[in-house]
Amino acid sequence: EPHCGTDLGLMRTKAEPQADGTYKITGTKIFISAGEHDMAENIIHLVLAKIAGAPEGIKGVSLFVVPKFLVKADGSLGARNALICGSIEHKMGIHGNSTCVMNYDGATGYLLGEPHKGMRAMFTMMNDARLGVALQGLTQSEAAYQNALIYAKDRLQGRSLTGAKEPGKAADPIIVHPDIRRVLMNLKAFNEGARMLLLWCALQGDLSHVSTDDKERELGEDMMGLLTPVLKGYFTDMGFRNATDAQQVLGGHGYIAEWGMEQFVRDARIAMIYEGANGIQALDLVGRKLAMNGGRAVFAWFKLIDDFAQANKSAEMKPYVDALITVRKDLEEATTWMMNNGLNNPDHAGASSMDYLYLFALSGMAFAWAQMARAALPKSHGGTGAEYYQTKLATARYFVDRMLPDRLAHLAKIKTGAEPVMALKAEHF
Amino acid sequence: EPHCGTDLGLMRTKAEPQADGTYKITGTKIFISAGEHDMAENIIHLVLAKIAGAPEGIKGVSLFVVPKFLVKADGSLGARNALICGSIEHKMGIHGNSTCVMNYDGATGYLLGEPHKGMRAMFTMMNDARLGVALQGLTQSEAAYQNALIYAKDRLQGRSLTGAKEPGKAADPIIVHPDIRRVLMNLKAFNEGARMLLLWCALQGDLSHVSTDDKERELGEDMMGLLTPVLKGYFTDMGFRNATDAQQVLGGHGYIAEWGMEQFVRDARIAMIYEGANGIQALDLVGRKLAMNGGRAVFAWFKLIDDFAQANKSAEMKPYVDALITVRKDLEEATTWMMNNGLNNPDHAGASSMDYLYLFALSGMAFAWAQMARAALPKSHGGTGAEYYQTKLATARYFVDRMLPDRLAHLAKIKTGAEPVMALKAEHF
Numbered sequence: 001e002p003h004c005g006t007d008l009g010l011m012r013t014k015a016e017p018q019a020d021g022t023y024k025i026t027g028t029k030i031f032i033s034a035g036e037h038d039m040a041e042n043i044i045h046l047v048l049a050k051i052a053g054a055p056e057g058i059k060g061v062s063l064f065v066v067p068k069f070l071v072k073a074d075g076s077l078g079a080r081n082a083l084i085c086g087s088i089e090h091k092m093g094i095h096g097n098s099t100c101v102m103n104y105d106g107a108t109g110y111l112l113g114e115p116h117k118g119m120r121a122m123f124t125m126m127n128d129a130r131l132g133v134a135l136q137g138l139t140q141s142e143a144a145y146q147n148a149l150i151y152a153k154d155r156l157q158g159r160s161l162t163g164a165k166e167p168g169k170a171a172d173p174i175i176v177h178p179d180i181r182r183v184l185m186n187l188k189a190f191n192e193g194a195r196m197l198l199l200w201c202a203l204q205g206d207l208s209h210v211s212t213d214d215k216e217r218e219l220g221e222d223m224m225g226l227l228t229p230v231l232k233g234y235f236t237d238m239g240f241r242n243a244t245d246a247q248q249v250l251g252g253h254g255y256i257a258e259w260g261m262e263q264f265v266r267d268a269r270i271a272m273i274y275e276g277a278n279g280i281q282a283l284d285l286v287g288r289k290l291a292m293n294g295g296r297a298v299f300a301w302f303k304l305i306d307d308f309a310q311a312n313k314s315a316e317m318k319p320y321v322d323a324l325i326t327v328r329k330d331l332e333e334a335t336t337w338m339m340n341n342g343l344n345n346p347d348h349a350g351a352s353s354m355d356y357l358y359l360f361a362l363s364g365m366a367f368a369w370a371q372m373a374r375a376a377l378p379k380s381h382g383g384t385g386a387e388y389y390q391t392k393l394a395t396a397r398y399f400v401d402r403m404l405p406d407r408l409a410h411l412a413k414i415k416t417g418a419e420p421v422m423a424l425k426a427e428h429f
Numbered sequence: 430e431p432h433c434g435t436d437l438g439l440m441r442t443k444a445e446p447q448a449d450g451t452y453k454i455t456g457t458k459i460f461i462s463a464g465e466h467d468m469a470e471n472i473i474h475l476v477l478a479k480i481a482g483a484p485e486g487i488k489g490v491s492l493f494v495v496p497k498f499l500v501k502a503d504g505s506l507g508a509r510n511a512l513i514c515g516s517i518e519h520k521m522g523i524h525g526n527s528t529c530v531m532n533y534d535g536a537t538g539y540l541l542g543e544p545h546k547g548m549r550a551m552f553t554m555m556n557d558a559r560l561g562v563a564l565q566g567l568t569q570s571e572a573a574y575q576n577a578l579i580y581a582k583d584r585l586q587g588r589s590l591t592g593a594k595e596p597g598k599a600a601d602p603i604i605v606h607p608d609i610r611r612v613l614m615n616l617k618a619f620n621e622g623a624r625m626l627l628l629w630c631a632l633q634g635d636l637s638h639v640s641t642d643d644k645e646r647e648l649g650e651d652m653m654g655l656l657t658p659v660l661k662g663y664f665t666d667m668g669f670r671n672a673t674d675a676q677q678v679l680g681g682h683g684y685i686a687e688w689g690m691e692q693f694v695r696d697a698r699i700a701m702i703y704e705g706a707n708g709i710q711a712l713d714l715v716g717r718k719l720a721m722n723g724g725r726a727v728f729a730w731f732k733l734i735d736d737f738a739q740a741n742k743s744a745e746m747k748p749y750v751d752a753l754i755t756v757r758k759d760l761e762e763a764t765t766w767m768m769n770n771g772l773n774n775p776d777h778a779g780a781s782s783m784d785y786l787y788l789f790a791l792s793g794m795a796f797a798w799a800q801m802a803r804a805a806l807p808k809s810h811g812g813t814g815a816e817y818y819q820t821k822l823a824t825a826r827y828f829v830d831r832m833l834p835d836r837l838a839h840l841a842k843i844k845t846g847a848e849p850v851m852a853l854k855a856e857h858f
Contacts, residue, residue, distance in 0.1 A: 089686075090685060091685050091691070092684050157439075162775060170439055178780035182780060248707070252434060255522075266695070421827070
């Protein structure tokens with residue numbers, strides 16, 4: 001609703017119970033993706049509303065199914081329901097998505113789940129959507145990378161600093177230039193590490209449902225809960241940043257519509273905002289997920305890393321395991337700091353939440369790259385496909401040398417706490 | 430030209446000498462800002478072209494004045510010159526700027542400066558333009574900040590983590606939330622520090638022209654040369670990042686056109702690309718500016734900082750001077766690394782150039798904030814306007830605690846050198 005995005009307790013949409021068990025829904029919702037379109041016979045809206053006499057705040061919110069066309073007993077479409085699209089937003093990007101203002105004027109709705117338990121019902125969808133949006137961040141980065149790579153191999157401009165690489169041509173392709181390489185390696189190392197981490201998280205999700213081992217199911221659920229805000233926040237921030245960096249590879253050609261790169265940037269931007277803005281993800285991580293069950297999930301995360309390090313003590317694995325252990329120690333230090341300081345002043349947790357999310361994500365990426373290194377090493381010494389595995393290891397080293405050092409800045413910022421962030425009165429800004 | 434942006438040696442536009450001393454210019458130029466419009470009686474194009482028989486590469490490039498309308502002896506407008514706007518680009522932003530393809534078909538041009546010295550002539554304009562674009566980055570960040578600040582004070586959503594700040598309202602304004610504060614403080618500390626640094630640089634520019642002291646003129650020129658790529662690269666990267674962060678403060682409202690924030694982001698993006706993409710600024714810094722006159726400029730920079738530290742040893746100044754000295758040491762370590770390693774393998778300099786530019790910029794920001802702290806401290810203890818100076822000092826501390834730690838990551842990355850960046854063959858990407 002226009003006046004409430006994150007803070008759903010402020011919601012005004014009403015649901016009036018009817019004699020037939022349905023409800024009449026009245027209110028306005030904004031930013032409804034695909035709220036109106038002609039690509040399907042019917043559109044089924046899930047709508048949060050308050051039943052008359054419900055408790056105040058989010059504990060009084062219920063969830064309803066509100067179809068565009070009422071459905072008859074035989075499944076065929078009936079009368080138009082009392083809802084209309086009031087307008088379609090003009091947005092920065094994702095123009096394939098009709099983002100609608102939806103007006104409900106006594107529309108017929110059907111309660112989904114129990115009365116006043118709408119938030120819980122919605123979060124079944126929301127947790128899934130957050131991982132879906134994390135995947136959007138990754139795929140936007142991957143698409144931008146593939147396009148920048150083609151251009152970097154094709155565009156002739158300048159000569160390599162170490163002597164012409166294609167002396168027969170008027171200039172070298174720009175992929176010879178170290179700063180272009182830096183961008184491409186950043187994207188490649190993110191894309192492959194993030195893909196691994198997301199798949200590992202999905203595996204944990206599967207195990208939480210189908211494992212016959214109680215501990216394994218619990219671990220799976222803990223990892224899903226812990227990593228959902230981390231992946232949503234980090235992957236979508238990086239999706240946008242990487243799309244921007246890929247655009248930069250094309251220079252001025254990246255800024256014009258013709259090449260498509262600027263659309264990646266505009267489209268990627270929304271993923272940082274929708275399904276819970278990334279600041280909300282960081283707050284979910286430090287305010288809810290860390291503390292749940294006495295910190296069980298985060299301690300399980302540390303143990304997974306420790307077990308991996310114990311099991312991989314070969315000299316070949318050392319660079320990757322050392323890097324993993326280093327960032328794990330940083331994360332433990334930050335976590336201890338959070339737990340010690342966040343309780344007596346929650347602003348400490350809030351002020352450091354985004355840096356903590358990034359530090360957590362870096363530990364996840366280091367874990368993903370260490371696992372990939374373990375898989376790649378035995379196949380990297382020769383034989384069919386050895387070059388592929390050598391490339392994987394070189395990319396792992398790039399992550400360790402050139403991306404993981406961000407941990408230093410995040411940890412230093414976290415430990416300065418809330419004072420510098422909260423020092424000013426609002427009127428002094 | 431379509432096939433040459435940075436690499437002007439590839440230029441194809443021709444200039445044929447005429448009997449009357451003019452030249453006939455023939456060729457195509459792209460991305461010409463305001464190349465055609467009806468806001469002035471005439472448009473004077475500055476066009477780079479090669480005179481027949483000129484040396485190969487950029488040493489054969491000359492600069493010409495090519496007016497849209499030829500100008501008669503009495504100053505009135507004469508015939509239309511043989512140039513036309515072939516098309517106008519569709520771009521991500523800056524829609525107020527008609528970005529043109531310009532076709533010259535034997536257009537009359539007048540040589541500006543000496544034959545084959547066009548690059549030098551152009552850089553008179555270019556150096557000025559780069560500082561102008563640095564200012565664009567700063568102003569875009571400032572405009573985005575002002576808009577985000579209004580919204581953050583106005584938008585009611587959620588409650589402060591430390592208890593309701595406006596219990597009479599349905600929710601607190603979002604400026605109470607630490608992660609919103611973090612964004613606003615980031616922008617405020619950047620804007621004020623960058624403004625100071627740019628003005629200091631402009632002062633050096635003035636001194637380089639008007640000082641009666643030889644050493645002061647030399648220092649002014651050295652500082653202008655050294656800081657131009659730093660300010661262009663850092664300010665425009667930050668202008669875009671800050672516009673993006675300010676957009677995030679508005680949540681979904683930041684993504685729709687109605688609020689104007691998404692336009693700031695789209696407009697700010699170009700400043701990282703035009704007048705020399707930021708990767709080129711970084712290369713200019715490490716490849717040219719560091720080495721000029723045996724490193725005279727960078728050593729002068731260190732001495733300025735050391736002199737400042739020597740002159741400001743009070744306990745009150747300690748936090749700001751300590752921070753300045755710390756980042757100055759990092760920068761010296763990085764500079765020494767660059768000089769030692771860049772000579773035997775220039776890819777080392779290239780691969781670390783962007784991190785070096787950022788580290789340099791942080792030393793400049795620390796210098797700017799230390800100077801502002803020195804000015805603010807005596808007036809911060811009481812009396813009229815003391816709150817203003819206390820706010821200035823709190824913002825300086827925010828810079829030290831929450832922005833300067835990025836130096837750690839930049840230095841660590843610089844010292845890993847070119848190997849991780851250049852490890853892959855092009856076909857292995």
